[in-house]
Amino acid sequence: METLSENACFGGIQGVYRHNSTSCRCDMTFGLFLPEEARDGPVPVLWYLSGLTCTHENAMTKAGAQAWAAEQGIALIFPDTSPRGEGVADDDDYDLGQGAGFYVNATQDPWAKHFRMWDYVAEELPALVFENFELDSDRQAITGHSMGGHGALVMGMNLPARFRSVSAFAPISNPTASDWGRKQFQAYLGDESPDWLKYDATVLMKEVGFDGPVLIDTGTKDQFIDLLRPEALAQAVAARRQQAVLRMQPGYDHSYFFVSSFMEDHVAFHAEHLYA
Amino acid sequence: METLSENACFGGIQGVYRHNSTSCRCDMTFGLFLPEEARDGPVPVLWYLSGLTCTHENAMTKAGAQAWAAEQGIALIFPDTSPRGEGVADDDDYDLGQGAGFYVNATQDPWAKHFRMWDYVAEELPALVFENFELDSDRQAITGHSMGGHGALVMGMNLPARFRSVSAFAPISNPTASDWGRKQFQAYLGDESPDWLKYDATVLMKEVGFDGPVLIDTGTKDQFIDLLRPEALAQAVAARRQQAVLRMQPGYDHSYFFVSSFMEDHVAFHAEHLYA
Numbered sequence: 001m002e003t004l005s006e007n008a009c010f011g012g013i014q015g016v017y018r019h020n021s022t023s024c025r026c027d028m029t030f031g032l033f034l035p036e037e038a039r040d041g042p043v044p045v046l047w048y049l050s051g052l053t054c055t056h057e058n059a060m061t062k063a064g065a066q067a068w069a070a071e072q073g074i075a076l077i078f079p080d081t082s083p084r085g086e087g088v089a090d091d092d093d094y095d096l097g098q099g100a101g102f103y104v105n106a107t108q109d110p111w112a113k114h115f116r117m118w119d120y121v122a123e124e125l126p127a128l129v130f131e132n133f134e135l136d137s138d139r140q141a142i143t144g145h146s147m148g149g150h151g152a153l154v155m156g157m158n159l160p161a162r163f164r165s166v167s168a169f170a171p172i173s174n175p176t177a178s179d180w181g182r183k184q185f186q187a188y189l190g191d192e193s194p195d196w197l198k199y200d201a202t203v204l205m206k207e208v209g210f211d212g213p214v215l216i217d218t219g220t221k222d223q224f225i226d227l228l229r230p231e232a233l234a235q236a237v238a239a240r241r242q243q244a245v246l247r248m249q250p251g252y253d254h255s256y257f258f259v260s261s262f263m264e265d266h267v268a269f270h271a272e273h274l275y276a
Numbered sequence: 277m278e279t280l281s282e283n284a285c286f287g288g289i290q291g292v293y294r295h296n297s298t299s300c301r302c303d304m305t306f307g308l309f310l311p312e313e314a315r316d317g318p319v320p321v322l323w324y325l326s327g328l329t330c331t332h333e334n335a336m337t338k339a340g341a342q343a344w345a346a347e348q349g350i351a352l353i354f355p356d357t358s359p360r361g362e363g364v365a366d367d368d369d370y371d372l373g374q375g376a377g378f379y380v381n382a383t384q385d386p387w388a389k390h391f392r393m394w395d396y397v398a399e400e401l402p403a404l405v406f407e408n409f410e411l412d413s414d415r416q417a418i419t420g421h422s423m424g425g426h427g428a429l430v431m432g433m434n435l436p437a438r439f440r441s442v443s444a445f446a447p448i449s450n451p452t453a454s455d456w457g458r459k460q461f462q463a464y465l466g467d468e469s470p471d472w473l474k475y476d477a478t479v480l481m482k483e484v485g486f487d488g489p490v491l492i493d494t495g496t497k498d499q500f501i502d503l504l505r506p507e508a509l510a511q512a513v514a515a516r517r518q519q520a521v522l523r524m525q526p527g528y529d530h531s532y533f534f535v536s537s538f539m540e541d542h543v544a545f546h547a548e549h550l551y552a
Contacts (some may be wrong), residue, residue, distance in 0.1 A: 231515035234513065235508075238494070246520075247519045
């Protein structure tokens with residue numbers, strides 16, 4: 001693992017690291033914020049999964065999360081959204097290929113060789129960071145934005161007992177019924193199949209739910225809201241009697257101005273359960 | 277109008293009053309909490325509509341609302357849930373007749389003569405209280421529990437610009453598709469008809485929505501939750517892109533222990549908009 005940068009940040013350190021990923025068969029870069037408290041021992045962790053077109057860097061520089069994570073004594077991990085590089089398959093569209101991994105293990109060519117973001121985020125990267133940093137694997141939470149909100153929700157429900165709490169900003173909520181989902185699942189996973197369903201938050205909410213608290217914010221003026229399908233997930237949450245807070249935030253769009261406006265709430269929400 | 281009682285309460289006055297209702301053609305009793313600030317001029321108003329079997333008294337004594345209303349300088353009005361008395365039609369079941377008016381104008385015998393709770397709560401009682409107390413009709417909000425949550429939501433959406441904010445505790449959310457609704461609408465309104473739809477919060481949310489903020493709490497262990505159908509309203513709220521906060525509160529049931537636990541949040545929510 002190589003250190004690309006480390007900057008003092010809110011009393012802690014914002015680092016960027018690169019390593020060779022066995023899951024993705026390429027170099028992968030991630031951001032990690034360690035609060036001051038990590039000098040004295042393992043701290044709780046909040047994973048932040050990013051959206052389409054993002055790298056590890058967008059949320060690290062635009063979400064304003066470090067201020068609140070420092071206040072709460074929580075580490076933040078910012079994985080990349082896909083494998084990258086010259087030898088890695090790609091597509092001309094912004095919503096497929098590099099920057100658009102959708103947090104799945106691709107099974108179809110040309111994607112299957114590198115696009116194993118599920119294994120990377122669920123297994124390989126956790127093993128790496130818990131080995132190398134003062135992080136407490138018993139106290140993890142997860143959040144994300146858009147495609148990353150999708151990732152956070154499906155990781156939360158597919159990995160029982162891994163995360164104490166799950167939240168999302170404007171998540172892609174029902175990808176098997178959206179153009180943000182069907183196209184990519186077709187490419188990465190092949191024809192519609194049971195494989196699709198394990199990556200769909202609405203389907204998972206109906207079938208298994210999450211054993212803990214859930215917080216989801218979506219802007220009423222989100223320009224992509226028809227693709228997000230918050231109504232499908234809202235129905236499933238209430239029908240399951242899932243512990244949850246669903247907020248439709250008036251006037252907000254899909255940007256990081258929206259994410260940063262509610263980041264304090266999300267970090268405080270996770271902190272309440274990470275320190276319970 | 278007759279004063280039945282007035283008690284000092286959190287620096288203000290909790291009163292109970294009786295008057296002859298022209299809408300309901302019988303005597304009606306209501307509770308009114310006036311905060312200390314009402315001595316100096318009109319104060320904002322939060323209407324609280326109660327649930328099945330309740331009178332004006334239940335929320336007045338069990339919801340703990342006066343503490344928070346006093347803190348915020350807001351008046352509370354607690355109407356009864358139906359006409360009452362020996363000459364008023366009734367039914368042996370708890371969920372029809374006296375104590376179960378469902379906030380509709382009945383059109384069917386034997387109910388049509390007295391059961392005009394829509395007119396009473398929407399028109400007659402407001403005229404009476406704004407005439408007789410230091411209340412600001414330009415600053416009104418509405419909430420309620422169960423059948424009263426239904427009442428609050430349908431009043432909010434059917435009376436545009438009347439209320440700045442609407443909230444509900446465990447509302448009957450989709451009565452035209454529930455045994456808490458179909459039986460009563462059949463009795464009060466006759467065979468299924470467009471009349472039913474104007475008293476259904478989910479239908480109204482789909483068709484008109486509410487031009488302002490909405491807050492709804494429901495307990496995940498609510499013993500009547502299958503009758504409430506929160507999933508139908510949650511779907512409609514998100515599909516409309518309605519400004520709203522929907523909370524599924526873990527472990528809470530349908531009782532006033534649930535209502536009182538979140539009353540502070542609801543009063544603060546309304547205060548934010550009544551004083552905006």
